[in-house]
Amino acid sequence: MTAPIGEPEPRRGSRAQSPIGLRLIAAVFGLVVCLAGGLLVLISPMPTAFGVVLLALALVSVGDLVVVLRRKARGEPG
Numbered sequence: 001m002t003a004p005i006g007e008p009e010p011r012r013g014s015r016a017q018s019p020i021g022l023r024l025i026a027a028v029f030g031l032v033v034c035l036a037g038g039l040l041v042l043i044s045p046m047p048t049a050f051g052v053v054l055l056a057l058a059l060v061s062v063g064d065l066v067v068v069l070r071r072k073a074r075g076e077p078g
Contacts, residue, residue, distance in 0.1 A: 020076065024068045031061035 038054030 020068060020071055027061050027064040027068060031058055031065065034058035034061060
């Protein structure tokens, strides 16, 4: 299959090829990193404000995951 002139060849394979797939991967990564970091900061002797900020960012990642999964369930392109 060839692409029109000036457009890249279409790729097949991983989920990260579509913008919504890449957003899903980024949201999962953000959730894991922020949740783990926030919990580690809260159990360490460091100030708790940084841990609370990381846990808040984990909640934002959960919200983003919900939006992305809803869009994928509806079958939205890209």
